[in-house]
Amino acid sequence: MGIVLLVEDNALLRETIKAYFEEIGFRVVEAQNGYEAIFLTKNQSFDLVVSDVEMPKKNGVEFLKEFRSFNADTPVVMMSGGSLFAENEILRLGANKFVSKPFSNMQDLVLLDTTAA
Secondary structure (H helix, E strand, C coil): CEEEEEECCCHHHHHHHHHHHHHCCEEEEEECCHHHHHHHHHHCCCCEEEEECCCCCCCHHHHHHHHHHHCCCCCEEEEECCCCCCHHHHHHCCCCEEEECCCCCHHHHCCCCCCCC
């Protein structure tokens, strides 16, 4: 179906989200922080980016700003369990969707048509 870049520092949550996307037919590439994610996005294209906001090193907002400077088209879902950054600020910076953690439905993370799987 497509390739998802999953940017999440919490290994357990990252594995849970990865399993969901793989179950619905996506291939998942993982990054633990914004630095890894920028490196990956400069060397590969993705159909969807799902990123945490609060991460060590380069946080999700810093990643989003830099990513949008060279890629305005790839859909981005940002997720946070409580952030210094407001949802409207994250959307203004270029995220297509903001999801609060904990989310009750993994489908909240999907912005693409999953019926083609």
